[in-house]
Amino acid sequence: MTAPGKRMSMIEAINDALDVMMARDDTVVVMGEDVGYFGGVFRATAGLQAKYGKTRVFDTPISECGIIGVAVGMGAYGLRPVPEILFADYIYPGLDQLVSEAARLRYRSAGEFIAPMTVRTPFGGGIFGGQTHSQSPEALFTHVAGLKTVVPSTPHDAKGLLIAAIEDNDPVIFFEPKRLYNGPFSGHYDEPAIPWARHPDSEVPEGHYRIPLGKARIVREGQAVTVLAYGTMVHVAREVAERQGVDAEVIDLRTLVPLDIETIEASVRKTGRCMVLHEATRTGGFGAELAALVQERCFYALEAPVERVTGFDTPYPHSLEWAYFPGPVRIGEAFARLIAA
């Protein structure tokens, strides 16, 4: 049993997860640009260097391929590194080290060497981040054999999933939806932001607990349509369903690889209708994989074509953010099409 909780924002929950793991396991090291003395541009690592010392929490040069490459070497030594990439938009210089090295090290060495690292990186839009502070590049990683991809949507999940990711012996890309750092998001950008303190999922147990990778969460039960979502879109989907009176079952996938196929299949077989929903661009996005899986495995239960509700196939724009973002209108119309079919 876990200890009773207290209310935290997602940033505080992530900070708490790192604190818990650093205290439990002295092989856990945290590094990245600005994560040390300053505590991170989003404050995710605040206080950790003062508590654990600068050989376990330290600032790095501005070099993503260096940060990730060094973490692979640390993992080969026997440490459990938790590198941070300042924004997911800047993970590309480290891509070779992730795809060619971290993902394949266990396989190519037949288990002689492993890469037990967790790459934390803020992702997603909805914050006027423009082209290079809003991207959702998860499909680049779900396509890579050997990587696990995790996206939390609440403080409670963020802590439990991050602890599970750090303890996992495989490399994990941990995408943190920065739109959710301080509070959930309804998709109604023109309404005042709500802090996590008023949301039940901000109650975070103290100490160590783990949310297993590969297990989805049914956020809202429903009979009419299944929504497969993760990150910010979990909250948007629920809000749209409730405001528009759609009896939707909203599933927060939490882990994209490995995927909780059982929960997905059971829900789609029950509802007969499915929407896949993500902020990322449409073509080749993770939604295409979800739609294909649902089609392959639930074809005879489907009452309507699977709907993909996504960002458009453009770079993420600045001024037209709310035209780009898959918000209430795009989701609501897809609900209508699904249910009318």
Added chain:
Amino acid sequence: MSMGKSMTGDNLPKLSLHVPEPRHRPGDPVDFAAVAVSQAGAQPRPDEACAASVTHPLCLDLIRVLGDDDRAHGPWDPKLDPATLVRMLRLMALTRAFDARMVRVQRQGKTSFYMKSTGEEATSIGTALALADDDMVFPSYRQQGMFIARGYPLEDMVNQIFSNRADKLKGRQLPIMYSARAQSMFSISGNLATQLPQAVGWAMASAIRGDTRIASTFVGEGSSAEGDFHSAMTFAAVYNAPVVFNLVNNQWAISSFSGFAGAERTTFAARAIGYGIAGLRIDGNDPLAVYAAVRWAADRARSNAGPTLIEHFTYRVEGHSTSDDPGQYRSAAESSAWPLGDPIDRLMRHLIALGEWDADRQAAMDAEVDGEVRAAVRAAEANGTLGHGLHHPFRTMFEDVFETLPWHLIEQSAQAIHERQVKWPEWSDDADVGEAR
């Protein structure tokens, strides 16, 4: 606006792009007069704990120990005892014999691919003897000599090259991409230079944990153009990581001469100057210079005095790989005209000059190492060769992607085994435990 005429600047001299060109193309006479060969023994040897800047003149020089008189000279002479010198000679000869035999088995169709290290044996063997056996080495693909010197069994190397049922890497890796954790040899990747920041990370981890082991890594001069080289040097400098970088400048990156990695401007060792770390440029065909320089850098790293970049100046005598024909892009006369000679020949002559060796012992040793390699090939062949059965079971293709198999790999594994039953029904179910044909 047309591309033909620019709007301004017509009165300025036209810019021109410089595209490097090697000195000798096929058929050209060879002249290596421009390669500055320093006098053996003439280079100073600073204290291992010196400031990095003290070494920087050595980045532009060429540290040599073995002179034209076959004697060891100067402060870099490591003064190794004759038994160690003979061991060094034998390991280099064994590496060369292994390479020769592996190309033969590749031509016989027993495997798909091989890469020799002919002429570069000293860079591996000198390093192997200078490091502690538990210092972690992050090699590139041309350090087979280090696996051999550290006692990784030849038979295991051949099994890997044959991708047979005894292959420790289960047939997953292209030949020569060994992994030998027990020998502190890191898994080899096909992606160039990725091992450099990894070696720095390993060294940082060792320092974080208060360990005494250091890391060492290898990169070719061509791959030193990769971004990973820069990030590794930066991180090593920033954190004073206990790491030894070995940059093997063998003049050629497949068909591209070293000018395409920047060699026309300065030496590769000189890059150390810009990062503020120690640098040494050595005669890579002089096994004593290699040993002495790596030992110096290892001692420096071990005493927390920081990283070192060593440029091993050598020559790639053979083609890049069994898929390459160097006759298409360079003069065939280059390798025999190379002014730094052959590392095995030079050490042999040194031992003879010391009165510790002779032609009979050399001939006996050559026969012995050849026999050792042949025996390893015979033993490995009993476990199968590529494409002739006796591979690992199909299910192993899906193992080790992750620590445990997720559902999608369990499903795909079942499909692969099903296809095997359809395509090769004559194989019994035992085939899936590795007893094919």
